[in-house]
Structures are given as C-alpha cells and as structure tokens.
Amino acid sequence: MAGSLAAAPLPINRLAEPLLRKLSDSLDRAAPGKGWRDLAQLAGSQGGVRLSSLELEQCSLQVLEPEGSPSRSLLQLMGERGCTVQELTELLQTLEHSEAFQCLSPPSIKIVVEPESQAVLSGQMVKLSCWAAGYPLLHYQWFKGGKMVPHGNSPELVLNQVNADDAGFYICRVNSDSSYEFSRWAQLDVCDIQGACHGSCLEVPEKKIHICIHPQSQNLIVGEILVLQCGAIGIPMPQYQWYRNGSPLTNGDKKVYMVSCVDTEHQGTYWCRVYNDQDNQESKKVKVIIGGKSIAVECTEEDLSGLGRPELKEQSTERQFAVDKVALLMGNMSYCHHPKLKAPLVDVYDLTNLLRQLDFKVVSLLDLTEPEMRNAVDEFLLLLDKGVYGLLYYAGHGYENYGNSFMVPIDAPNPYRATNCLCVQNILKLMQEKDTGLNVFLLDMCRKRNEYDNTVLILDALKVTANIVFGYATCQGAEAFEIQQSGLANGIFMKFLKERLLEDKKITVLLDGVAEDMGKCHLTKGKQALEIRSSLSEKRALTDPIQQTVTSVESLARNLQWAKAHELPESMCLQFKCGVQIQLGFAAEFSNVMIVYTRIVKKPEEIAVCKAYVTDFPLDLDVDPKEANKGTPEETGSYLLSKDLPKHCLYTRISSLQKLKEDLTFMVCLHYEYEGVDDVVDERKVVNIGKPLIAKLRIHQGYRKSRCFQSCCGPTGPCFTQSPGAGAAGYCPCHHSHQPHSYAGIPQPSPASSASVLQPAKCHCSMIPNSLIAWQSKWPYPSDSNRSNIPVETTDELESDFSGSLRLSQQ
CATH class of the missing domain: 2.60.40.10 (Immunoglobulins)
Incomplete structure (x- = not known):
C-alpha cells in the first residue's frame, strides 16, 4: 500500500478487518488521555458524532467478552454515524496518538542511499548499498534482473570474488508492513581479463x-x-x-x-x-x-605458358583417396532449461549407419553437457591426421552470431551465451591444424540471432587448404524443423540427406542435390532451405576409398581410440544354485546408449515359475526403473534396435554411459517357485561388465584439455563482449505472463540504463507430435511496452502429407 488511507473518503466500517483490529488494539492499550473514551469525547465535541451514556456503557461492557474490544465497538458506532477515515485521522492526530495514527497513515519510505553502477575485475569483492528511511520496521530484498538474490536481505549486498555470471542489473526493494519502494537499477560489469593488469588494478x-x-x-x-x-x-x-x-x-x-x-x-x-x-x-x-587487396600473383612466363591450352582445362579424373575416415555425431534432445527435441535420436542413428557403410569410424553420442561436448570433440580431434576425412554432425539447439555458429549443450542456462556453448568455427580451425584431407560440418540446428549474447569472436583466419564443406540445415537467421514419421521424428535436413548420402559424388554436388530436394518440399518452402559453404577445389567424396600404404603409428592410435569407444561387454551365461541359467547380452544403440537383454535359457523341471530381471544400476546413469526389464525394446524407449535384438527377452536401456565414473556393476535377480510350493525363492548375482562403449574415454570429467572451443574474454583471447552482464535474469518459458514493464512487480531498467541489454532470442527446433512447428520467440527489449516478457510458442500448421509417408495431422 503506497500513500495514505486518510485521503480516501470512506466510512470507518469500510476499513479492512485486520486494520480495524490493529487500530482497536492500539486504542485499548493506550495511555490515559489517549484511549477510546477520550476519542469518543473528542468525537462528540469536534467531530459531530455524539454517543449517549448508554452506548458508551455498552462499549465498556465488551471487556467481559472473551475477544471483546471497547474500541472496536466504538469505531463501529462511529462508522454507523458516518464518521470517515479522514475525520478519524484528524481526531487521532489531535489526541497525539501516534501509533494509531500510523495505522491509518503509514509513512512513506524514502531511499536515502541508492546503489551505484560499477565495473570491477573478476575476483574482486563488490558491495552494493541501499539505505532507506521509514517506519516502523524496514525489510530489504535484492533482485538480479527478475530473480531474487539468495540471502540478499540486508541494506548492503556483498558479492565475494565476483565472476562473469554475477554481471547484470541489480535492484533493491524496501518494504514495511504496508508499503514498499524500489531503488534505482545498478549495473554490475565484471571484466574477466585473466591477469592483464598484473594485480595492480x-x-x-x-x-x-x-x-x-x-x-x-x-x-x-x-x-x-x-x-x-x-x-x-x-x-x-x-x-x-x-x-x-x-x-x-x-x-x-x-x-x-x-x-x-x-x-x-x-x-x-x-x-x-x-x-x-x-x-x-x-x-x-x-x-x-x-x-588495398593485392590481386597479383607472382609467376614466370613458363608458369603462364600452358594456362590457355584446352587439354589442361579438363579436370583430372584420378580418384581421390582418404588416409582414414572418422566422424563424430552429437545429438542433444533432453535439455534441462529449454524445450526438448525428438529428431536428434533418429537423425544420429540413421547417419551413423550410413557413414559406417562408407567405412567411417563413427562415434555417436546423445545428450551431452558442456564439458562432455568439449571432451568428446577433443577425443575426435585425436583421431584426425594428415589426409584423414573428418566429419562432424550436430543436431540440437543452436544459434549464429556475427557469422559464428554455436552448439548448445543440454545443461546450458536460460538464456545462454557463447561461454556456455561450443563455437563451430574454432573447432574447424583445430581440425585444419591436423592437415586433414576433408573437413565436413553438418549442422542441423537453428541459426537465429541470440540477442542476449553480444560476444564478438576474433578468430585467426582459416588456412587456405581448400578442404572445407559446411552443410547448414537452414539459412542464416532461420529455424530448422522436425517432422514425425510413425511415432519417431526426423529432421527435414536428415530426411533428404540420408536418401543421397551413399551416392558416389563430390560432396558439394551431393549437398546441392539435397538442397534441390528440400526446395521442392512444399511443407518447408519459404521456411527452411539448405545452405552450403565450401572451399573445396578437389573432387572429394564421402565414398572415396581408404588407402594406406603403410600402417602408421597414427593409424594404429586412431583404430585403438575408435575401438575403445565401441567395445561392448561379451555375452555371458549366469549359473544359479537352483540350476537356472540366464543369458545376459548387450547391444549398442549409440556410443553412449546400451541395451541389456536377459532371457532364461535353462530351467529345471521342478521349478514351476521363474523370472529374472536386472536392477541396482549406478546412480550416474540414466536408467528409469519404470522402463527397465520390459518385454519389448520400444517399452524401454529404444525404437531403433527392435529388429536387431533377439526375441523373447527382457530389455533395459542404459543411457548416459559417458557419465560412468567406475566399472558398471549391477544386480541380476532371479525369482522362482518350486512345483507345489507357494513360497517364492530369491537368488541374486552381482555382475561387473567394466566400462562399456564411450565410458572408457572418461569424457564425463571436467574439461581437461588445453583446447578452447568458445570465447575467452581476455585481452589475449579470441573474443570480447560488448555488453557483459546484460540485465534480466534467466526467464523460464514456463513462467506465467506478467505486465510488460515489470517482472513479479519489479520495474524493468529504463531505456537509458538498459540500452545495451538485450533479451534472449530463443532458438527452438522442436516438434510437437503430429505437427510441424516453428517456435517463435517473443523476447522484447526492456523498453517495449507493447510486448510480453514471456516467450510465446506458436504452431505453424502445414496442411499436407509428405509423399504419403510422413503424416502431419491438421489441428
């Protein structure tokens, strides 16, 4: 409540009951000369509200009631006589009853010390101060953007050893029992220069x-x-x-x-x-x-002599060879703070099978955190060498700023910046340093601008090696789509790519064909179009054969590294004391997803009922007990291996094997009953299968290499940020809508103070079942009063089927 109740022309009995109770209690406890009888006498002489002796006696008798109050009875009678809050306030002021007077006219809170904006170094201690005057008791609460600061409930907010995450806009709310005031916004800019001042500043x-x-x-x-x-x-x-x-x-x-x-x-x-x-x-x-640009190339007359001959214009038909072929495929779906996706599951699986037919060594991974993605890329780089073909495919959330593309890990905050993501161009530079024969990047993600991230990367120029091919699933500034087929989702890009990937054509020619196919698709016409960037001058194709004259140390290392990431436990037969034998088998769905299947292969005749299941998996792994030990792979969430797994088993799907810190140990339980006996007998065996698949590479560890795949905000690093610490906190799309200029009652920074603060433009590629969706972002600038602060998801309904095989329902 801001302002004074006394200014409101309303009768006393219209006041809220809690306020009347508080006012009555104050009058009942008043010192002589300031009690309810003195108020009644003053009301009769000055206020024109006369009460009889009988009425006053009735008021006094209220003390005999369990919760009776003479003052409450008096105020009710005065209200029935038409006494207003304004008149009561004047009477209390005349009585000099300050406590009762304050109940009706709370004092205004005045901020006397405002917090100051400041720029500091990372690692420093920061103190933001807000002091206010008011009555009776003031409470403080600090906010960063629209989010409450934990333990920020004192006039001074102290931040010890600040870092880039502490940058932003801060505001303090000061409130008493019935009123509140906000301080002005204070911006905190944190410079992370990694010792550039040598401690002097x-x-x-x-x-x-x-x-x-x-x-x-x-x-x-x-x-x-x-x-x-x-x-x-x-x-x-x-x-x-x-x-x-x-x-x-x-x-x-x-x-x-x-x-x-x-x-x-x-x-x-x-x-x-x-x-x-x-x-x-x-x-x-x-x-x-x-x-000026130099356009001259030094050469001799002999060098020029043959350039015009027609026979030399013909391209050589000699076949290209690869020293080796390696691929890293990453698909992120289960985002912690962003919409979940479906297509990466199928897209990564399909591409894995196709590339293996082309003799690629493939590592396929789902749902990686930031350190896991960085470590996976570093392991991938170890597989590269001179003449090797390297292919990296990514499907998930992403964005593009200033010509640089960023892949978003599943644990990226909302909103995310370059420091939370992997920069594609930096990875490409590291690939080129390996003197690879061909570098192919296939990015199946959105390329919309991330308005919340103003990071500018300064990258060293790529080598002029004519070996780079970029296949972007969509154009710059546009979204990428998913489409559902028989309960599974395929990305539009992968739908067309997998139909041509095995063609024996130059990679750029193959991608041109994919682009033409996508251009004919009426579902995404004008919404998504393949973009190809290439510096490829040789006729190199994904179908080029591998040719190695001598087995090099590098080749042996690549094969060993690849084998480590694909080593499955051997099938085993467990013998129980009762004579039951259980077969335990394993299948790889991805390099970090494994299916465990169990079946009973031998049962003594005297045992009537027999059932076996696996349980007690490490907590690091993603195993849902409700989806374990199912009769079909589909029930476990595995839709892709059904035809390749043995029948009549119980199946359990184990995800996130990259998080495994120790050997994978679990329990095999056997329940059985003997013929004619109702008691159930249990037997258990502990099974240790070591570190299967990608777990051997230990990419779960904190980022441990010297590589840097994103911005380093320092004077010697490749980037710097125009507006570090931009204002609003990470708004979650599940929040309910609020007023345009406030978040939970908190005023937004004014246009003057937030000119460099941009709200996050979210990049979504999500597919709701049976409909093709482009997720539209509605993140406004803080000063835009005609737009909501909360993103709105909109559906693009496409009324068609897709060549009779991909069905899109109409809503």
Missing part, C-alpha cells in the same frame, strides 16, 4: 577509473573487420567514447568499436576516452592501417 582508489584493456594497433586490408576494445573498471560505471584522428566517432559509445567492412577512409589513429562524473582517462593511441 585490484586496488583502484574509490571514484577513480583504471583502464585494464587497451586497444591494439591493426594492419588490415580493405573488406576485413575492424574491432577495437577498451575495458575499464571504476565506480560509478565508466562510459566510453571512441575517437579517430581527434574526432569523436558516431556510435562509438561502447566498450567495443567495430567496423564490419573497412575501407581506406577508416585508416587513422584511434583511442578511447573513458569517463564518469568523478574521473576521466584516455586509452593508448593506436594506429589502424588499411591496405
């Missing part, structure tokens, strides 16, 4: 600015990208202004100044002025030199 004097990251001189050619960065810490929050040759630059008021395509006019001396209302500093002045 950890003790910056208060109200001073210290520039920790200075721009670097650059020598560019026309058409390249210019990116200059300046990073500073200070209180209040530093502001930035870039200059070239002494003149301020338009749109040069951010930490990062960028020109996407430079020309000679951008050459000059650059620096940045960093300032707040207490201090002013200038960065180092740096030179930016822009040279």
Whole structure:
C-alpha cells in the first residue's frame, strides 16, 4: 500500500478487518488521555458524532467478552454515524496518538542511499548499498534482473570474488508492513581479463577509473573487420567514447568499436576516452592501417605458358583417396532449461549407419553437457591426421552470431551465451591444424540471432587448404524443423540427406542435390532451405576409398581410440544354485546408449515359475526403473534396435554411459517357485561388465584439455563482449505472463540504463507430435511496452502429407 488511507473518503466500517483490529488494539492499550473514551469525547465535541451514556456503557461492557474490544465497538458506532477515515485521522492526530495514527497513515519510505553502477575485475569483492528511511520496521530484498538474490536481505549486498555470471542489473526493494519502494537499477560489469593488469588494478582508489584493456594497433586490408576494445573498471560505471584522428566517432559509445567492412577512409589513429562524473582517462593511441587487396600473383612466363591450352582445362579424373575416415555425431534432445527435441535420436542413428557403410569410424553420442561436448570433440580431434576425412554432425539447439555458429549443450542456462556453448568455427580451425584431407560440418540446428549474447569472436583466419564443406540445415537467421514419421521424428535436413548420402559424388554436388530436394518440399518452402559453404577445389567424396600404404603409428592410435569407444561387454551365461541359467547380452544403440537383454535359457523341471530381471544400476546413469526389464525394446524407449535384438527377452536401456565414473556393476535377480510350493525363492548375482562403449574415454570429467572451443574474454583471447552482464535474469518459458514493464512487480531498467541489454532470442527446433512447428520467440527489449516478457510458442500448421509417408495431422 503506497500513500495514505486518510485521503480516501470512506466510512470507518469500510476499513479492512485486520486494520480495524490493529487500530482497536492500539486504542485499548493506550495511555490515559489517549484511549477510546477520550476519542469518543473528542468525537462528540469536534467531530459531530455524539454517543449517549448508554452506548458508551455498552462499549465498556465488551471487556467481559472473551475477544471483546471497547474500541472496536466504538469505531463501529462511529462508522454507523458516518464518521470517515479522514475525520478519524484528524481526531487521532489531535489526541497525539501516534501509533494509531500510523495505522491509518503509514509513512512513506524514502531511499536515502541508492546503489551505484560499477565495473570491477573478476575476483574482486563488490558491495552494493541501499539505505532507506521509514517506519516502523524496514525489510530489504535484492533482485538480479527478475530473480531474487539468495540471502540478499540486508541494506548492503556483498558479492565475494565476483565472476562473469554475477554481471547484470541489480535492484533493491524496501518494504514495511504496508508499503514498499524500489531503488534505482545498478549495473554490475565484471571484466574477466585473466591477469592483464598484473594485480595492480585490484586496488583502484574509490571514484577513480583504471583502464585494464587497451586497444591494439591493426594492419588490415580493405573488406576485413575492424574491432577495437577498451575495458575499464571504476565506480560509478565508466562510459566510453571512441575517437579517430581527434574526432569523436558516431556510435562509438561502447566498450567495443567495430567496423564490419573497412575501407581506406577508416585508416587513422584511434583511442578511447573513458569517463564518469568523478574521473576521466584516455586509452593508448593506436594506429589502424588499411591496405588495398593485392590481386597479383607472382609467376614466370613458363608458369603462364600452358594456362590457355584446352587439354589442361579438363579436370583430372584420378580418384581421390582418404588416409582414414572418422566422424563424430552429437545429438542433444533432453535439455534441462529449454524445450526438448525428438529428431536428434533418429537423425544420429540413421547417419551413423550410413557413414559406417562408407567405412567411417563413427562415434555417436546423445545428450551431452558442456564439458562432455568439449571432451568428446577433443577425443575426435585425436583421431584426425594428415589426409584423414573428418566429419562432424550436430543436431540440437543452436544459434549464429556475427557469422559464428554455436552448439548448445543440454545443461546450458536460460538464456545462454557463447561461454556456455561450443563455437563451430574454432573447432574447424583445430581440425585444419591436423592437415586433414576433408573437413565436413553438418549442422542441423537453428541459426537465429541470440540477442542476449553480444560476444564478438576474433578468430585467426582459416588456412587456405581448400578442404572445407559446411552443410547448414537452414539459412542464416532461420529455424530448422522436425517432422514425425510413425511415432519417431526426423529432421527435414536428415530426411533428404540420408536418401543421397551413399551416392558416389563430390560432396558439394551431393549437398546441392539435397538442397534441390528440400526446395521442392512444399511443407518447408519459404521456411527452411539448405545452405552450403565450401572451399573445396578437389573432387572429394564421402565414398572415396581408404588407402594406406603403410600402417602408421597414427593409424594404429586412431583404430585403438575408435575401438575403445565401441567395445561392448561379451555375452555371458549366469549359473544359479537352483540350476537356472540366464543369458545376459548387450547391444549398442549409440556410443553412449546400451541395451541389456536377459532371457532364461535353462530351467529345471521342478521349478514351476521363474523370472529374472536386472536392477541396482549406478546412480550416474540414466536408467528409469519404470522402463527397465520390459518385454519389448520400444517399452524401454529404444525404437531403433527392435529388429536387431533377439526375441523373447527382457530389455533395459542404459543411457548416459559417458557419465560412468567406475566399472558398471549391477544386480541380476532371479525369482522362482518350486512345483507345489507357494513360497517364492530369491537368488541374486552381482555382475561387473567394466566400462562399456564411450565410458572408457572418461569424457564425463571436467574439461581437461588445453583446447578452447568458445570465447575467452581476455585481452589475449579470441573474443570480447560488448555488453557483459546484460540485465534480466534467466526467464523460464514456463513462467506465467506478467505486465510488460515489470517482472513479479519489479520495474524493468529504463531505456537509458538498459540500452545495451538485450533479451534472449530463443532458438527452438522442436516438434510437437503430429505437427510441424516453428517456435517463435517473443523476447522484447526492456523498453517495449507493447510486448510480453514471456516467450510465446506458436504452431505453424502445414496442411499436407509428405509423399504419403510422413503424416502431419491438421489441428
């Protein structure tokens, strides 16, 4: 309640019962001269509300009732006489009964110390302060964006050893029993520069600015990208202004100044002025030199002599060979904080079988966390060598910013940034360092812009090796779709790719055919189209044979590494004391998903009923007891191996084998009854099958290699962020809708304070059964009052079937 009840022209008996009870209790306990009788006398002499002696006596008799109150009876009589809250307030003020007066006219809360925006270094201690004046008792609660800060219930919010995750907008709510006020928003910018200041800027004097990251001189050619960065810490929050040759630059008021395509006019001396209302500093002045593109190639007359001959224009028909072929397939479906997907299950399975027909060594993995994805990629890189064909396929959530593609792990927060994801271009660079014969990236994910992530990656140029092929399932800025077939989901891209993958054609020609097929699909016309990027000048195909003249050490290492990821336990026969024999078998659905099947192969005649099942699997693994020991593989969630598994067994599906820390140990239980005996007898055996499949590579461990597949926010790293610590907290799509400018009553940052804060544009590729869906994001800028803060899922209904085989129901 803000403001005063006294201003409301309403009779006393219209007040809320809790307030009347509190007011009556205050009058009943009042000191002489300020009690209910004094109020009645004053009301008769000044307020025109006269009460008889009999009425006053009736009020006094209320003390004889168990919960009676003379003051409550008096207030009821005064209300029936037409006494208003305004008149009662004036009477209480005349009586100088401050406690009762405060019940009707709570004091306003005044924020006397507002929190200040500040920029600090990672690892520092930060203190945000909010002090208020008011009565009777003030309570404080801090919020980061729209999310309550745990233990943030004091005037000072202390954050020890802050990191990039602590960056954002903070606000404090101060409330008493019946009113509240919010402080202004304070932005916290955390610079993670990994020791660039050598510790000297950890003790910056208060109200001073210290520039920790200075721009670097650059020598560019026309058409390249210019990116200059300046990073500073200070209180209040530093502001930035870039200059070239002494003149301020338009749109040069951010930490990062960028020109996407430079020309000679951008050459000059650059620096940045960093300032707040207490201090002013200038960065180092740096030179930016822009040279023209060289289009000349040095050669001799002999080199030119044969270029025009028709016989030399004909391409060689000599067959290309691969030293080896390896592939890593990753499909993410079971996201923790984002919509779950279906198609990666089938797409990864189909592609695995096709690539194995082409002699690829395939590692196929489902549902990986960020460290698991990074470690899986690192293991994949170990399989690459000179002349090897490397193929990486990813299906799941993803996005594309500034020409760089990012794959989203299943544990990525909502919203996610580059630091939570894997950058495809960085992985490609590491693949090229292996001098591979062919690098193929197939990305079956959305490529919409992630507005919440403003990270700019500065990557070293890829080698000019003419061996790169990108197959994007959709165009830049567009979504990718799934489509259901017989209870299973296929991605549109994989639906057409698997029909051509075995063709003996140059990989770019093969993908062109897939693009043409997709273009004819009326279901996704105008919604999804394959995009191919290639620097391939040789006629290389996925069908190229493997040719090795000598078995190298590298080849032996690749084969060993591949074998480790595909080693299944041997089938075993368990002999129980009662004479029952149980066969225990194993099948791989993916490199991290295994099916265990059991069946009774021998039973003595004296045993009437006999049943065996497996149980007690390690908690690390994903085994649902309700879906274990089923009569069909489909009941366990395995729809892909039915035709390859033996019949008349009990099946159990074990997922997430990459999380296995120790040997896989479980229990085999046998229940049986002898003929003519009602008692059930139990026997148990513990089985240890070691580390099956991908578990041997131990990719569950924290990221342990020296590789870096995403941005490193430091002066020597490949990226920097234009607006670290952008404002709103991770809104979950399952939240209910709120008012456009508030989240749970919390005011949103004003346009001035949140100009660099962008809400997350979600990237969804999800398929609801029997319908083709494009998930539309509705994340607004904070200042957009005509749009909701909560994303809305919309369905694109496509009224058609798909060549008679893929049925889409109409809703």
